[in-house]
Amino acid sequence: MQFTRQDFPQGFLFGTATSAYQIEGHAFGGAGQTHWDTFAATPGNVVRAENGAVACDHYNRMDADLDLIAAAGLDCYRFSTSWARVLPEGRGPVNQAGLDFYDRLADGLLERGLKPCATLYHWELPSPLADLGGWTNPDIANWFADFTETIMSRIGDRMYSTAPINEPWCVGWLSHFMGLHAPGLRNIRATARAMHHVLLAHGRAIETMRGLGMTNLGGVFNMEWANPVDDTPEARAAADLYDGYYNRFFLSGVFHKTYPDNVMEGFAPHMPKGWENDFDIIGTPLDWCGVNYYTRKNIAPNSGPWPSLDEVDGPLPKTQVGWEIYPEGLYNFLTRTAREYTGDLPLHVTENGMANADVLVDGRVDDAARIAYLDSHLAQVRKAIADGAPVKSYFIWSLLDNYEWSLGYDKRFGLVHVDFDTLARTPKTSYHALQNALT
Numbered sequence: 001m002q003f004t005r006q007d008f009p010q011g012f013l014f015g016t017a018t019s020a021y022q023i024e025g026h027a028f029g030g031a032g033q034t035h036w037d038t039f040a041a042t043p044g045n046v047v048r049a050e051n052g053a054v055a056c057d058h059y060n061r062m063d064a065d066l067d068l069i070a071a072a073g074l075d076c077y078r079f080s081t082s083w084a085r086v087l088p089e090g091r092g093p094v095n096q097a098g099l100d101f102y103d104r105l106a107d108g109l110l111e112r113g114l115k116p117c118a119t120l121y122h123w124e125l126p127s128p129l130a131d132l133g134g135w136t137n138p139d140i141a142n143w144f145a146d147f148t149e150t151i152m153s154r155i156g157d158r159m160y161s162t163a164p165i166n167e168p169w170c171v172g173w174l175s176h177f178m179g180l181h182a183p184g185l186r187n188i189r190a191t192a193r194a195m196h197h198v199l200l201a202h203g204r205a206i207e208t209m210r211g212l213g214m215t216n217l218g219g220v221f222n223m224e225w226a227n228p229v230d231d232t233p234e235a236r237a238a239a240d241l242y243d244g245y246y247n248r249f250f251l252s253g254v255f256h257k258t259y260p261d262n263v264m265e266g267f268a269p270h271m272p273k274g275w276e277n278d279f280d281i282i283g284t285p286l287d288w289c290g291v292n293y294y295t296r297k298n299i300a301p302n303s304g305p306w307p308s309l310d311e312v313d314g315p316l317p318k319t320q321v322g323w324e325i326y327p328e329g330l331y332n333f334l335t336r337t338a339r340e341y342t343g344d345l346p347l348h349v350t351e352n353g354m355a356n357a358d359v360l361v362d363g364r365v366d367d368a369a370r371i372a373y374l375d376s377h378l379a380q381v382r383k384a385i386a387d388g389a390p391v392k393s394y395f396i397w398s399l400l401d402n403y404e405w406s407l408g409y410d411k412r413f414g415l416v417h418v419d420f421d422t423l424a425r426t427p428k429t430s431y432h433a434l435q436n437a438l439t
């Protein structure tokens, strides 16, 4: 790596991130069925119809995995809690084994000197709630507040930081408009409602955690830089709309208590009744803002129905999942978010990393491409800090190769290689390079 801790401000934190469904193994420990189980069981949605039943078996290998985080010299660990593991029906009876698991995780992190950074929801909606309309049902904000109360009454006292929902855009647009994630809808009305309700649920969860006396609460937003394919006004307007429904909708809702006009041009007829009155909950003050960043998209206008745009292939080198490598986008987002939305509020890079076609040869995984990716993005973080953005931490996605949603187990994002037949863990070259940079 081309950096050490000394290249960052005193107190800057390094972490790694994972999520419950992607690593735990939902067949274990009494977890309920989720909409990802049923989405994956429907032909055509997920590569080889793979699901998270076993995943990395982290449920049974947690201690060894936490040892790997500590030995890397990292300061914090961003994990998520599965709603369906804690409340198998989504509401009502609690699975004590699920609460016990997250309790052991919290203690296990503290024992190793690691800061627990929780995300309440990283996409495994309990099936009984999906049956009731899931994110399109306004009641979800209250169901989610109840789940928040249940899990955080147990572990909230030990959390360093907490965010309610991972990546509202994925919960809303990717899952209800593009149909690429569970529940796999392609419906503009469902999308408008899901995108509003996910923010309402975020706000209700923040209120609930404040009520429990928790501190250091934030939101985690994924961002993709929208690059117009050319300099025509039409291409610029198309990129601006992509930026609107991908990035600005959520930041604007939470930090400005309003939605962008260009997004409302498509959404207005489909919004839930009384949505304008929800912004005091949605915009309840936060202590920090998290940015998940991977890539940019090249946007061209088309003559079809709203949003009348296409994502087109770009010229930059790509990762194993075909995402262009564009480190400058991270700088752009960190500085723009501070300038236009969050001011002095601490910013955290809550996810950044790459998928690479890593292979295990003679006990080694040489992932030089990942080292270069992390170096180039961390250089942009340093540049953003130098230019005044209050960035306080950086989390690598991910600790382990894991279940990459609709792409199944082929796409490897880990610092640690996982053999999905034996479940053996092998730290990659990037893991060792990170260890050298941090310790």
Ligand code: FCB
Binding pocket: 019, 022, 166, 167, 170, 222, 292, 351, 397, 404, 405, 413
């Ligand atoms: C993010 C998700 C995470 C993982 C990475 C590659 O959008 O939060 O679960 O899929 O992308």
